[in-house]
Amino acid sequence: MIQENLDPSNMKDSVFAMAVEQFNAAADVLNLEEGMRQVLSSCKREFTVNFPVKMDSGKIQVFTGHRVQHNMTRGPAKGGIRFHPDVSLDEVKALASWMTWKCAVTNLPYGGGKGGVTCNPKSMSSGEMERLTRRFATEISPLIGSYSDIPAPDVNTDGQTMAWIMDTISMHKGFTEVGIVTGKPIEIGGSLGRTEATGRGVMITTREAAKHIGLNLNGATVVVQGFGNVGYWAAHLLQELGCKIIAASDSGGAISRTSGLDSNELLAQKNSTGSVSGFANCDVITNEELLETSCDILVPAALEQQITGNNASRISAKIIVEGANGPTTPEADKILTDKGSLIIPDILANAGGVVVSYFEWVQNLQRFFWEKEAVDKSLDSILTRSFNEVFNTSQHYNVDMRTAAMVNAIDRVATATNIRGIYP
């Protein structure tokens, strides 16, 4: 536990402080001793790079990026890279720590890492993005590698970004290092089922939660904040189970339609105009109205700290499935849990991506590729098992699902740390 983060006056906007607060709630349940708390709430390595990129105008611009390895006790660091104007070291540290817990709660042989570059991809050309990506990959090359730290896509990065990273590192090495990133296009060693994996995990964990609370998914209403890769696939797969999508948003705006929206029509609109906003025969609503829309299932699949003490009391969803990382603040967690909402925490709800990243990495190391059915089936069994383990822990300790997920995750990492011992 990092001391400055325990001062409530510093807690307000720090995403890492929020992650540490979640950690401490579970550490209390486990009666974790002080030294172990310090080990597990600190980031092992925090790496910041400032690097130049030649822009299309011919001018040079310096960008700042980070790669953080939170914990590597159970295996290589694993976690995405995001490109966004709000990226900061504080945010990347929080995201790295959530990756440690995500990999532990699903029992993948990984630690947690994350990377990010502060930039606005929406105002940059493809050529500028490629140069930024290749230079950032070079700058963090002392850290990343198939056996040390394996990046993947996150906000505003995709298979193409991963292809540039793989190519850059492979050019430096003189041979192709396929396993250095996951979320690659199929043609260069990606896994079938990876693109939709995070959304599929949202669907699987929603399905399991619905069973536990007796919610019939046929006709259940769904609101999706953030119609990106995760939001689209979650909406699409929930729609396949009979759910009705009644509102959706992205950075361009929010829309609602009580009679239901078709996920594929929304995607076509987004692909042609860049946003779901402007979709025909819909009400235009604000982001706040979207979150507060009366529904059975709310899927926050955008950014952190969207559901807060300011709006939680007006959110009425029966199940909140965190497709995004860190969308709910601890204050909002308490308000919603007291109101009887079931929150499926990020480290469980959106773990489908990293689970299939793990399958991709295994396929890369073995040079042996799986059928899509095998990928989907293994993902389903890992997430169903993890969901039920977390549900049982929440009943056993009488705690909410986030604390229960953290308890299971922390217990695994603490046990591994104790078995390995403290070096030297």
Ligand code: GLU
């Ligand atoms: N960025 C995704 C996440 O937050 C995927 C990480 C990965 O596959 O390594 O879980």
